[in-house]
Amino acid sequence: MAQPSSEKTPSVYLYIPNIIGYFRIIINFIAFAGSSTFGAVLDMVTDSMFLSGKTxxxxxxxxxxxxxxxxxxxxxxxxxxxxxxxxxxxxxxxxxxxxxxxxxxxxxx
Incomplete structure (x- = not known):
């Protein structure tokens, strides 16, 4: 019978995709708090639809x-x-x- 591995698996909360998700949530809160008119204009300028004449x-x-x-x-x-x-x-x-x-x-x- 195989012996269980002595390696301890990390908590699911510490998996890389979950950590990336935590950073995304934090960045969203920061972006929401830092929204500005400049950001809105920058978003429109970098959007390809804006360059094609669409609103x-x-x-x-x-x-x-x-x-x-x-x-x-x-x-x-x-x-x-x-x-x-x-x-x-x-x-x-x-x-x-x-x-x-x-x-x-x-x-x-």
């Missing part, structure tokens, strides 16, 4: 893509897509196999 990336009237027109033109459809996406993530999380914690394990299974 927003949501301005899709000139495009031929019917799905983008539906998504940005009808708020109930946009809300449905956003909620459905989150529900899908929750369902996938609930059905996830606890044994396959690695991407490599998932790909080779």
């Amino acid at each position: 927003s990336h949501k301005d899709v009237k000139d495009t031929g893509n019917w799905l983008l027109k539906l998504y940005y033109g009808h708020r109930p459809f946009m809300a449905f897509c956003c909620v459905a996406s989150e529900v899908l993530y929750i369902i996938l999380f609930l059905f996830a196999d606890e044994k396959s914690t690695s991407l490599l394990n998932t790909l080779t299974a």
Whole structure:
């Protein structure tokens, strides 16, 4: 019978992706507190839609893509897509196999 490994696995709170997530939350709070008119103008200037003469990336009237027109033109459809996406993530999380914690394990299974 195999002996259990003497290595102690770190807490899930200390995994690298979780630490990155913590930094993202902190940076979001800092960015929210430091928002300014300069930042809004800088965002518009660096946006490629601004350079093409559009006032927003949501301005899709000139495009031929019917799905983008539906998504940005009808708020109930946009809300449905956003909620459905989150529900899908929750369902996938609930059905996830606890044994396959690695991407490599998932790909080779």
